[in-house]
Amino acid sequence: MELHVLDIAIFIAYVALLISIAWWISRRGHQGPRDTQDYFLANKALPWWAIGASLIASNISAEQIIGMSGSGYALGLAIASYEWMAALTLLLVGKFLLPIFLKNQIYTMPQYLQQRYDNRVKTIMAVFWLAVYVFVNLTAVLWLGGLAINTVTGIDWLIGMVFLATFSVAYSLYGGLKAVAYTDIIQVVLLVFGGLLLSYLALDAVSGGNGALKGFITLSAELPGHFDMILSKDNPQYINLPGISVLVGGMWIMNISYWGFNQYIIQRALAAKSLAEAQKGIAFAAYLKLLMPLIVVLPGIAAVMLFPNLDAPDQAYPSMISLMPVGLKGLVFAALVAAIVSSLASMTNSVSTIFTMDIYKHLRPHQTQTHYVRTGRLVSLSALLTALLVAQPLLGQFDQAFQYIQEFTGFFTPGIVVIFLIGMFWKNASSNGALSAALGSAAFSIALRVWWPELPFVDRVGLVFLLCLGLAVGVSLLFKGATQDESIDISHVSFSTGRSFNVATVGCIIILIALYATWW
Known part of the structure; x- marks a missing residue:
């Protein structure tokens, strides 16, 4: 499949427009050299709509669009x-x-x-997150993005990866988080519009041109197993999504770690004007998440009927783009690239933030703000170059990259969640207890992976969380050690939320109950 000249023109126009807007945003209202708060936290002035859009743009990338569509192709709606x-x-x-x-x-x-806790815990976790962002997240986004470009345009995957990295640098390196967050609004609009349009055309194709509703009915009737939200033990994909555990087990741990303690996600909320503004943005993002399976999973399921003989599940979404008419194909391709480069920009910005503020500034504490910003930019470039070099060797042999990413990160997320939760809500948690949870998470996970391989990884995450929690509590009580607690006492923190946030929460719960009741 190749793009028409009109598709290419539309795509080039999108690239030029985004870069121009990013540079305009970066320079607008700015005078003099940038400081770290401006570059890394957008001067703590992001409004709710920018926060919500940027959260989703940072999250929805090649690993979601390509990887989750591939999982939709292989195992169905349960991945939603x-x-x-x-x-x-x-x-x-x-x-x-x-x-x-x-x-x-x-x-x-x-x-x-x-x-x-103390500097030991900070440094260990900072190094860990840098390694994961560069060698797991960035590599996955670049690799899957390169494959998508290759499938859609025929351009070599390596050239596609280099283009994505260059595009990301061009619009985000100068302006930092502010440029990323505000341009993410454009990215999300394009992503949602293009994704919904592709889903509509996919369902219409399934029905033979009789409309999307007819196509959905046909898809449900022809592939009933692909619409089971809770998989039974006899399902060959049970190992990936083990039944009721997706609602009450380890998936909670993975979600809390990703959305609560993941730098390149939570950094948007940290840059909010106020707590109320951040909470509005998070509620906005929650409703966009409810919509995402329609955009990223449904096309993968439709591909089972339209492209039943794909070499690998991760080819499902790029193959579906061939359904688009000339002109719109370029728009949907632009939406796919938009999702990829927005995540690359977010990840590299967070890598530079962690390295500069948590490691480099500790080693060289008396440099100027301009020096730290320049260091952050160099780190962003270095992270992208490293990811380009290692992407194919690390991920080239996997058919479902999304599942690989989840399983790999599942080795460490239980310990991360334990460290933060006991630190926030239990005053007796010690640095030694936190370190034991961090080390125990990898040790317990590897041991269970080796000696109990049939245990689904979602269940393993939940079990390791409980083991790490017990270990951290035990070590904290027996070997308290030195802990320098300079954080705010939570008795001084207000957990009350506004009416709009509360209404949004109730609405979200009702929608989720309806969804799971329909496709139980």
Whole structure:
């Protein structure tokens, strides 16, 4: 499949427009050299709509669009639990976690760990997150993005990866988080419009041109197993999504870790004008998450009927783009690239924030603000170059990259969640207890992976969380050690939320109940 000249023109116009707007936003209202608050936290002035849009643009990338569509092709609607449970998780983060972070006025997640525990915990977790962002997240986004460009245009995947990295640098490196967050509004509009249009055309094609509703009915009738939200034990994909555990087990741990303690996600909320504004943005993002399966999972299911003989599930979404007419194909391709580059920009900005503020500034504490901003830009470039070099060797052999990412990060997320939750809500938690949870998470996960391989990884995450929690509590009580707690006492933190946030939460719960009741 190749793009028509009109499609290419539309795509080039999109690239030029986005870069121009990003540079205009970066320079608008700005005088003199940038400081770290301006570059890394958009001067703490983001409105709710920019926060919500940027949260989704940062989250929805190649690993979601390509990877989750591939999982939709392989196992069906059940993969949507990652999206729908995330909506509720976002609201919990907005109510219980975000007030603590904003009260402590932090730049990064490692900075909070230093305030609550000590420099050892901060440094270990900072190095861990840098490694994961570069060698898992950035590599996955670049690799899947390169494959998508190759499938849609025929351009070599390596050239596609280089283009994505260059595009990301062109619009985000100068302006930092402010440029990323405000241009994400354009990205999300394009992503949602293009995704919904592709889903409509996919369903219409399934019905033979008789409309999307008829197509959905046909799809449900022809592929009933692909519309089971709760998989039974005899389902061959049970190992990936183990039944009721997706509602009450380890998926909660993974979602809380991702949406609550993941720097490149939570950084948008940390840059809000106020707590109320951040909570509105999170509620907006939650409702966008409810919509995402229609955009990223449904096309993958439709591809089972339209392209039944794909070599790999991750080819489903790029193949579906061939359904688009000339002109709109370029628009949907632009939406796909928009999702990819927005995540790349967000990840590299967060890598530079953590490295600069948590590691480099500690080693060289008396440099100018301009020096730290320049360092952050160099780190962003270095992270992208590293990811370009290692992407194919690390991910080239996997058919479902989304599942690989979830399983790999599942080794560490239980310990991360334990470290933060006991640090926030249990005053006796110690640095030694936090370190034991971090080390125990990897050790327990690897041991269970080796000695109990048939245990679904979602269940393993839940079990390791309980083991790490017990270990951290035990070590904290027996070997308290030195803990320098400079964080805000939560008795001074208000967890009350406004009426609009509360109404949004109730509405989200009702929608989720209806969805799971329909496709139980």
